Amino acid sequence: MEVVEGLEKHFGVNSMEKLMVKTLSSEGDHLSVFMGPQQSVINLRTFSNGLVSIIIDYLREGEEEPLLTTLDGKALEMALGKLGKDIKSVTLPPIKRGTPFDVYFPLSDGRLVEYDVDKLIYDERSPFQRVQIMHSKTFGNMLVLDGLPNLAESDLVYTESIMCRGTEDYKDKEILILGGGDGALLNELRQENPKQIIMVEIDEMVMKICKEHLRSACGDTLDSYTGKNYQIIVGDCIKYIEKCVFQGKKFDYVISDLTDIPISETPQGEMWEFIKKVIRMSFSVLNDTGKFLTHGTGISCTNQLAMFEGVVGELEIPLSFTCTHAFVPSFLEDWVFYQIQRKTA
Amino acid sequence: MEVVEGLEKHFGVNSMEKLMVKTLSSEGDHLSVFMGPQQSVINLRTFSNGLVSIIIDYLREGEEEPLLTTLDGKALEMALGKLGKDIKSVTLPPIKRGTPFDVYFPLSDGRLVEYDVDKLIYDERSPFQRVQIMHSKTFGNMLVLDGLPNLAESDLVYTESIMCRGTEDYKDKEILILGGGDGALLNELRQENPKQIIMVEIDEMVMKICKEHLRSACGDTLDSYTGKNYQIIVGDCIKYIEKCVFQGKKFDYVISDLTDIPISETPQGEMWEFIKKVIRMSFSVLNDTGKFLTHGTGISCTNQLAMFEGVVGELEIPLSFTCTHAFVPSFLEDWVFYQIQRKTA
Numbered sequence: 001m002e003v004v005e006g007l008e009k010h011f012g013v014n015s016m017e018k019l020m021v022k023t024l025s026s027e028g029d030h031l032s033v034f035m036g037p038q039q040s041v042i043n044l045r046t047f048s049n050g051l052v053s054i055i056i057d058y059l060r061e062g063e064e065e066p067l068l069t070t071l072d073g074k075a076l077e078m079a080l081g082k083l084g085k086d087i088k089s090v091t092l093p094p095i096k097r098g099t100p101f102d103v104y105f106p107l108s109d110g111r112l113v114e115y116d117v118d119k120l121i122y123d124e125r126s127p128f129q130r131v132q133i134m135h136s137k138t139f140g141n142m143l144v145l146d147g148l149p150n151l152a153e154s155d156l157v158y159t160e161s162i163m164c165r166g167t168e169d170y171k172d173k174e175i176l177i178l179g180g181g182d183g184a185l186l187n188e189l190r191q192e193n194p195k196q197i198i199m200v201e202i203d204e205m206v207m208k209i210c211k212e213h214l215r216s217a218c219g220d221t222l223d224s225y226t227g228k229n230y231q232i233i234v235g236d237c238i239k240y241i242e243k244c245v246f247q248g249k250k251f252d253y254v255i256s257d258l259t260d261i262p263i264s265e266t267p268q269g270e271m272w273e274f275i276k277k278v279i280r281m282s283f284s285v286l287n288d289t290g291k292f293l294t295h296g297t298g299i300s301c302t303n304q305l306a307m308f309e310g311v312v313g314e315l316e317i318p319l320s321f322t323c324t325h326a327f328v329p330s331f332l333e334d335w336v337f338y339q340i341q342r343k344t345a
Numbered sequence: 346m347e348v349v350e351g352l353e354k355h356f357g358v359n360s361m362e363k364l365m366v367k368t369l370s371s372e373g374d375h376l377s378v379f380m381g382p383q384q385s386v387i388n389l390r391t392f393s394n395g396l397v398s399i400i401i402d403y404l405r406e407g408e409e410e411p412l413l414t415t416l417d418g419k420a421l422e423m424a425l426g427k428l429g430k431d432i433k434s435v436t437l438p439p440i441k442r443g444t445p446f447d448v449y450f451p452l453s454d455g456r457l458v459e460y461d462v463d464k465l466i467y468d469e470r471s472p473f474q475r476v477q478i479m480h481s482k483t484f485g486n487m488l489v490l491d492g493l494p495n496l497a498e499s500d501l502v503y504t505e506s507i508m509c510r511g512t513e514d515y516k517d518k519e520i521l522i523l524g525g526g527d528g529a530l531l532n533e534l535r536q537e538n539p540k541q542i543i544m545v546e547i548d549e550m551v552m553k554i555c556k557e558h559l560r561s562a563c564g565d566t567l568d569s570y571t572g573k574n575y576q577i578i579v580g581d582c583i584k585y586i587e588k589c590v591f592q593g594k595k596f597d598y599v600i601s602d603l604t605d606i607p608i609s610e611t612p613q614g615e616m617w618e619f620i621k622k623v624i625r626m627s628f629s630v631l632n633d634t635g636k637f638l639t640h641g642t643g644i645s646c647t648n649q650l651a652m653f654e655g656v657v658g659e660l661e662i663p664l665s666f667t668c669t670h671a672f673v674p675s676f677l678e679d680w681v682f683y684q685i686q687r688k689t690a
Contacts, residue, residue: 019376020365024384029404031364031386033378039369041376043388047404051443055400059374059392092449093457095440098396104437111459112438113677114452116645137645138672138679154672300461300482327483327499327674332458334483 003044003052004032006076010068011036040067066094101134105149107333108260108298115149117142121213126205133213139330141213143182143206148260151182152330153216159184161326161337162295163255170194173252176244176285178237178278180257181206183218189255190221190230197230198251200237207232241281254282256294267307276311279340283317288342296336299325305336318343348389348397349377351421355413356381385412411439446479450494452678453605453643460494462487466558471550478558484675486558488527488551493605496527497675498561504529506671506682507600507640515539518597521589521630523582523623525602526551528563534600535566535575542575543596545582552577586626599627601639612652621656624685628662633687641681644670650681663688 008016019033019041027048034042040058047053058067073091093114096103101120104112115136122133132144140153151158160166163185170192177185177199186199201207211222225232233240237258244250256278262271282292297304312319321340328335353361364378364386372393379387385403392398403412418436438459441448446465449457460481467478477489485498496503505511508530515537522530522544531544546552556567570577578585582603589595601623607616627637642649657664666685673680 019367020378022364022380024380024386029384031378033365033376035367035369039374041369041388041390043386043400043402045386045402047443049404049406049443051404053402053442055388055402057388057390057398057400059394059396061394090442090447090449092440092442093451093455095437095457097398097435097437098392098394102435104435106438107459107461109461110438111461112440113458114456116452116454116456138643298483329672332677 003054003076004034006079007034007036007042007044007054009079010072010076016042036067038067060094101132102144102147105144105147107331108304109300113332115139115142122209124205126203128203128205131203131205131209133209136330140216142330143210143214145206149330151184151214151217153214154329155217155331156184156188157326158295158328158331158335159188159217161324161328161335162257162293163189164293164324164337164339165192168253168291168293170253174250175253175255176200176241176251176282178254178256178258178282180255182210182214183207183222184214185255185257186230186232187217187219187221190227194229198233198240199230200233200235200240202234202236204234207234238277238281241285244285245281249285250287250290251285252287252290254286254290254292256282256292258294260295261297261301261304261308264304264307267311272307272311275308276315279312279319280315280317283319283342286342290341292340294338294340296323296338298331299334299336308338312338312340348399349379351424352379352381352387352389352399354424355417355421361387381412383412405439446477447489447492450489450492452676453649454645458677460484460487467554469550471548473548473550476548476550476554478554481675485561487675488555488559490551494675496529496559496562498559499674500562500676501529501533502671503640503673503676503680504533504562506669506673506680507602507638508534509638509669509682509684510537513598513636513638515598519595520598520600521545521586521596521627523599523601523603523627525600527555527559528552528567529559530600530602531575531577532562532564532566535572539574543578543585544575545578545580545585547579547581549579552579583622583626586630589630590626594630595632595635596630597632597635599631599635599637601627601637603639605640606642606646606649606653609649609652612656617652617656620653621660624657624664625660625662628664628687631687635686637685639683639685641668641683643676644679644681653683657683657685 015037017035022031029048030046032044036042038058043055045053077089103114103117116138117134117136119135124131129146134142136142142152143150172195175194175197180199181201181203189197207222210218312321319340320343321338323338325334325336360382362380367376374393375391377389381387383403388400390398422434448459448462461483462479462481464480469476474491479487481487487497488495517540520539520542525544526546526548534542552567555563657666664685665688666683668683670679670681
């Protein structure tokens with residue numbers, strides 16, 4: 001009752017038309033639906049556990065004034081707070097739908113985050129995935145693949161973490177990068193005086209776009225597919241490794257910058273099989289002391305990380321691993337990175 | 346129509362009862378309200394601009410299975426996608442309400458973020474504010490004041506940024522900290538061999554709680570209110586500065602770790618007057634070459650930052666400023682820090 005009065009006070013008396021009232025269960029679950037100003041639909045609901053929820057849903061276009069600001073919400077909360085000391089209330093910022101481009105991206109554990117994306121720079125489908133470049137006020141240009149933030153201009157720490165900059169010595173080493181189409185990893189590794197780096201990326205569109213819009217991450221690395229000490233191969237990395245096995249080519253490092261650890265109930269299914277295959281095959285082209293470096297997922301996904309570690313432990317080749325983690329700005333999470341090598345007897 | 350069929354397919358035929366249908370405007374704005382399983386209320390709405398929105402609202406307690414997972418939402422989207430190539434759709438993660446403690450905090454520009462808070466450790470009202478300690482899986486313990494994240498165990502960079510570690514030389518200097526009740530700033534400054542640090546914090550509850558739950562940030566600094574080269578005064582910092590003016594006491598640095606720049610239309614009102622007063626009075630106890638260091642707000646709040654810079658430029662004392670910024674993990678934003686000093690002739 002008081003909630004309705006509060007809303008009427010805000011929107012103006014007679015501005016709300018009651019569309020329906022319904023008792024949903026005998027335990028105190030009631031629903032009222034109103035139409036307010038600007039064809040807003042207001043669901044007012046009481047739940048059996050004492051919760052009262054209000055959803056105000058309306059169309060706001062362009063620079064129109066909001067119907068209810070967070071401050072209005074706070075004022076309504078204050079008014080309701082007077083009803084009793086024990087009333088707790090929360091006003092959430094508006095949840096935007098139908099925006100011209102996505103502003104919400106889920107974190108690895110499914111949490112909701114609104115990014116300060118102010119521009120969609122590129123949006124196409126390659127034969128492999130949806131490729132987008134978005135501009136975030138905080139993170140600069142962001143590469144978004146199939147709706148998931150992949151790498152932003154703010155994320156040098158991601159690249160330095162996956163390659164263990166400062167701990168691994170790449171001088172005169174042979175390195176194979178799996179994926180890495182944004183070019184950042186190759187760009188940083190080039191500066192470490194390795195003997196040779198081969199990068200195998202399947203999606204040429206990603207490289208084409210990052211060359212243009214993620215230049216602060218990839219530098220001039222993607223301008224040419226061959227350089228003094230590197231070569232970029234457009235193709236399937238598994239097929240490339242098979243070729244290396246056939247030719248007897250070996251590497252000191254394989255760095256896999258492919259897909260994240262899948263979020264699943266068990267370490268089974270297509271994606272997990274792919275991950276196992278990648279690790280198994282990588283060790284078939286790694287020197288005895290060679291290292292496989294890769295990224296995991298967000299640190300709060302403890303189950304997924306444990307599954308990955310289980311998978312590594314159960315491969316035919318006895319492997320041991322270490323892990324590190326770093327907060328990657330545009331991921332808004334602490335991200336886990338793995339360093340895997342053959343167990344020494 | 347197809348949307349209803351899709352939902353019925355998911356929830357089971359005959360599982361949805363139509364509660365009402367209403368045409369809200371003649372331009373194609375329609376509302377249907379259904380009751381689905383578990384007393385869920387489903388608002389299905391079409392808007393004049395072609396947007397179709399679905400809100401599914403239900404009570405989920407404890408470890409109950411969700412009624413609709415994000416994957417289900419994706420499946421529904423796929424089914425709808427078959428209706429036409431140009432259909433774009435988004436499924437948002439569930440918006441949680443009535444949670445035992447807040448998990449959503451707004452960023453400086455009002456964006457919504459869901460934190461991975463898994464425990465409310467402390468929640469009391471001091472005479473000055475609501476003081477909470479929450480545990481985040483990513484950021485560790487977080488001090489939350491009046492519902493806004495203040496400092497977390499992950500945020501050494503905040504402290505190092507406000508004090509300009511590495512750029513300012515505090516050796517043998519006299520420093521005044523305004524606020525800073527979490528103790529982190531004092532703790533870091535103590536390590537820089539200053540002559541003396543005075544910290545004036547009004548809210549003893551904050552210090553008491555941080556001493557216990559934010560120990561990785563404040564170390565042993567708050568265990569005693571006096572130490573070799575520091576003193577903590579519980580009180581109003583303005584009154585303390587007045588006392589210093591009266592006694593002729595001067596400082597080399599005043600570091601203000603008080604409130605954020607207010608979010609407002611114009612640089613007026615109580616909070617802005619307070620900020621002006623703090624700066625003006627700080628310069629009355631600063632040496633001629635003394636510096637006033639403080640924090641601003643999120644980098645995307647360009648209006649607020651410009652207002653602050655305007656305020657600094659318009660004070661009676663001619664002042665110049667520089668600014669830096671750093672990504673503060675638990676703020677999930679690039680934060681701006683100011684260094685202000687007297688203009689040299």
